[in-house]
Amino acid sequence: MASQSVLTPQAEDFPRWYQDVVAKAEMADNGPVRGTMVIRPYGYAIWERIQAEIDARIKQAGAQNAYFPLFIPQSYLSKEAEHVEGFSPELAVVTHAGGEELAEPIVVRPTSETVIGEFMAKWIQSYRDLPLLLNQWANVVRWELRPRLFLRSSEFLWQEGHTAHATYEDAAAYAMKIHLEVYNDFLNEVLAVPTFLGIKPPRERFAGAINTMTCEGMMRDGKALQMATSHELGQNFAKAFDIYYQSEEGQAALCHTTSWGSSTRLVGGLIMAHGDDRGLVVPPRLAPIQVVVIAVRDEPTVNEACERILASLKSAGVRAVLDRGRGSFGRRLTDWEIKGVPLRVEVGPRDLAEGVVTVVRRDSAEKITLALEAVAPQVPALLETVQAELLRGARDHRDANTCDVPSVVEAIDVAQTGFARLSWDLVGDSEEAEMNSQAVTIRCLVRADGSIPASDLEEDLLCIVAKAY
RNA sequence: CGGGAAGUAGCGCAGCUUGGUUAGCGCGCCUGGUUUGGGACCAGGAGGCCGCGGGUUCGAAUCCCGCCUUCCCGACCA
Numbered sequence: 001m002a003s004q005s006v007l008t009p010q011a012e013d014f015p016r017w018y019q020d021v022v023a024k025a026e027m028a029d030n031g032p033v034r035g036t037m038v039i040r041p042y043g044y045a046i047w048e049r050i051q052a053e054i055d056a057r058i059k060q061a062g063a064q065n066a067y068f069p070l071f072i073p074q075s076y077l078s079k080e081a082e083h084v085e086g087f088s089p090e091l092a093v094v095t096h097a098g099g100e101e102l103a104e105p106i107v108v109r110p111t112s113e114t115v116i117g118e119f120m121a122k123w124i125q126s127y128r129d130l131p132l133l134l135n136q137w138a139n140v141v142r143w144e145l146r147p148r149l150f151l152r153s154s155e156f157l158w159q160e161g162h163t164a165h166a167t168y169e170d171a172a173a174y175a176m177k178i179h180l181e182v183y184n185d186f187l188n189e190v191l192a193v194p195t196f197l198g199i200k201p202p203r204e205r206f207a208g209a210i211n212t213m214t215c216e217g218m219m220r221d222g223k224a225l226q227m228a229t230s231h232e233l234g235q236n237f238a239k240a241f242d243i244y245y246q247s248e249e250g251q252a253a254l255c256h257t258t259s260w261g262s263s264t265r266l267v268g269g270l271i272m273a274h275g276d277d278r279g280l281v282v283p284p285r286l287a288p289i290q291v292v293v294i295a296v297r298d299e300p301t302v303n304e305a306c307e308r309i310l311a312s313l314k315s316a317g318v319r320a321v322l323d324r325g326r327g328s329f330g331r332r333l334t335d336w337e338i339k340g341v342p343l344r345v346e347v348g349p350r351d352l353a354e355g356v357v358t359v360v361r362r363d364s365a366e367k368i369t370l371a372l373e374a375v376a377p378q379v380p381a382l383l384e385t386v387q388a389e390l391l392r393g394a395r396d397h398r399d400a401n402t403c404d405v406p407s408v409v410e411a412i413d414v415a416q417t418g419f420a421r422l423s424w425d426l427v428g429d430s431e432e433a434e435m436n437s438q439a440v441t442i443r444c445l446v447r448a449d450g451s452i453p454a455s456d457l458e459e460d461l462l463c464i465v466a467k468a469y
Numbered sequence: 470c471g472g473g474a475a476g477u478a479g480c481g482c483a484g485c486u487u488g489g490u491u492a493g494c495g496c497g498c499c500u501g502g503u504u505u506g507g508g509a510c511c512a513g514g515a516g517g518c519c520g521c522g523g524g525u526u527c528g529a530a531u532c533c534c535g536c537c538u539u540c541c542c543g544a545c546c547a
Contacts, residue, residue: 006508015541023480034538089545111547145470145545158547204546226547263547296506330507348506358506439543 006334009277014221019149021271025280025338028149035147035154042339043150043267045288047157050266051137053190053286054159057182061174063133063161068115070139074105076114079240083113086207090142092154108141113208113233113259116162117241124245124255127166131174135161150268151225151469158263164243164255168234171256172211175230176452178260179213183228191266192283192391193217193273194398195227196419196464197452198444206259210234213452216443216464218398219272222418224443224466227269230260268469273394274363280340281363283390284383291320291379292341294332296348298325305372306347309357312376313345318383337362342386345375363390402464408434415440415466424461439467 006024008016022028027043030036039047055065074093077084087110094106109115116134124132137159144154161178165171179197187193200212209231217227235254237243243255274281284290291313295306306322313320323332336344346358357375359368363386370378401418405411408431414420415435424445427435432442443464447453453461 013541019540030539032538086546140547142546146543152546156547229547261547265547298505325505327505328507328509329505330509332508334508346506350506436544 006338007277007279010220010275017275017277018268018271021275021279021338022149025340027267027271027280030149033154035144037147037149037153037155037264039157039264042288046267046270046282046286047264049286049288050186050191051159054182054186054262055137057186058135058159058161058178061133061177061181063135063163065136066134067136067138068109068112068119070109071106072109072112072115074107076118077107079114080208080236082236083208083240087111087142090144092141092143109138110140110142111259111261112136112138112140112160113162113237113257114241117237117243117257120162120164120255120257121241121243124164124243126246127248130164130166130245130255131170132164133161133174134163135159148268148469150264150271152265156264158261161258161260163258164238165257166245166247166253166255168256171234171258172232172454175211175213175232175258175260178258179215179228179230179452183215183230183260183262187215187217187227188391190283190285191227191270191273192285192387192394193227193269194391194395196444196446197450198446198464199453199456200229201442201445201456201463204442206231208233208236209259210236211455214444216466217269217273218394218401218419218466219269219469220275220397221272222401222416222466224419224464224468225265225269225272226443226468227266228260228262231258233257233259272469274390275340278334279338281390282340282342284342284387287340287342288319289321289339289341290318290383291343291345292323292336293320293345293347294323294329294336295325296329296346296351299349301352302347302349305352309345309347309372309375313379316376316380318376318379342383343379345379361386363393411435411465412438412440419443419464419466421446421462421464424456424463427463427465435465440465441468443468 007020010017026040028040029038031038091110092108095102120132139155139157141155144152147153163174184195187195195215195217197215200214205212211232213230214226215228216224219225235256237257238255244252245255247253271280293306293310295302310320310322342362344360351357355372356369359370403414403420405414405420405422408426411420411422412435443466445453445456445461445463448460
């Protein structure tokens with residue numbers, strides 16, 4: 001009856017562990033076409049929680065949701081030179097439809113700057129129409145050569161925001177606002193993943209952008225994951241799509257646009273940032289199921305007690321479910337652990353005889369005995385404690401594996417297991433090539449005080465380098 | 470897309486080297502019973518175009534060729 005591990009241990013083979021978690025926690029399956037993903041109900045429930053939290057923050061920032069078509073005329077992509085060059089290798093193109101070859105091929109959207117630009121041009125007439133703040137939740141297609149569930153799939157789900165502003169300053173400020181108040185706030189407060197915020201070096205910029213900001217998180221194996229990005233597009237798309245407005249003075253002027261996105265990749269980030277050898281660990285504020293009430297045995301008195309506890313938790317605003325005592329106890333515990341449910345409340349005859357239950361934390365395995373009446377009043381605070389400790393744990397892990405180094409050679413060494421931070425001045429083309437040959441990449445540029453640079457031309461910048469997903 | 474490994478029941482695998490009746494095992498699943506405080510046990514049962522296509526052969530899971538898919542390592546990306 002000794003429990004043997006049901007997952008490949010992280011230390012033995014991290015990628016294998018990841019796949020085991022995705023499969024055993026019933027999050028996703030591979031689709032029939034290479035690179036496609038079937039998101040199962042539990043994985044989708046997590047995504048819906050991510051969506052809800054991000055969507056609320058986007059609306060708080062003033063943007064409105066809309067929907068643009070999946071199909072984009074190929075000619076649109078070509079209007080912005082860097083954009084088409086950046087995306088053409090990964091485009092899926094429809095050449096036949098309605099039983100005939102199409103006169104103009106149709107691209108399946110890899111992102112929607114172009115179509116949205118076209119309509120922004122139509123909708124924006126006056127400075128009074130600015131800023132125009134749009135967002136859409138959609139699927140996009142980028143043909144991937146090496147797919148991985150949630151992290152890199154040929155079709156994925158995301159939100160893409162697109163805005164148009166009268167001035168460069170407004171646009172830059174809004175992109176920054178989204179980056180801090182939507183993405184970084186969500187990542188820290190909900191996903192419990194501390195980030196490095198910075199800008200991408202010129203080579204890594206979004207195709208067509210003048211500046212790209214990123215949120216880089218550290219996974220438990222020390223590798224980096226880009227968890228969200230915001231782009232200043234300058235007037236590149238405004239020029240390509242004629243997005244003009246008439247100013248107060250009656251002059252025609254070009255808009256400045258931004259775009260920003262976060263995707264189902266965040267689910268992969270969640271798995272790798274908090275998971276352990278027992279499976280997923282979901283932060284309480286994110287968890288679709290925060291508490292599982294487990295009946296040790298399937299008998300009337302136990303079940304009645306469970307029902308009462310469940311009802312009291314729900315009325316306290318806790319997302320809770322009931323696991324009736326069918327099947328072996330140990331097996332059920334293991335299943336809930338793999339799914340990463342933050343707290344479980346174990347209810348059995350021995351507990352009930354004493355008027356108590358046993359509450360167990362997923363993150364620390366700590367067991368707490370609570371009086372029956374104390375469960376609903378105390379669980380919300382306990383969930384917040386777990387949330388805070390997950391963030392603290394992730395921050396400790398990140399800090400312990402982030403090192404300031406004086407040279408590229410040492411940066412490559414440090415990047416085998418974590419992040420290295422060094423002067424950006426030390427990294428020329430040949431140094432970057434040397435790092436890249438070891439799979440180490442520049443994740444972002446930051447100021448010495450950790451804030452986000454306005455441009456890569458600022459002096460005394462630092463760069464954070466790491467292996468990345 | 471390049472280099473490597475692998476596809477046999479839902480999952481994990483054996484069988485292939487040296488072709489030969491009905492293709493096995495563990496877990497899971499179904500039925501019945503006993504169980505239930507950390508992956509329970511007994512008995513019975515269901516489930517396979519052996520990845521796909523072609524070739525060699527009297528005969529192919531097994532040998533040969535092509536393709537597809539998955540995993541690992543690179544280049545590309547959210």
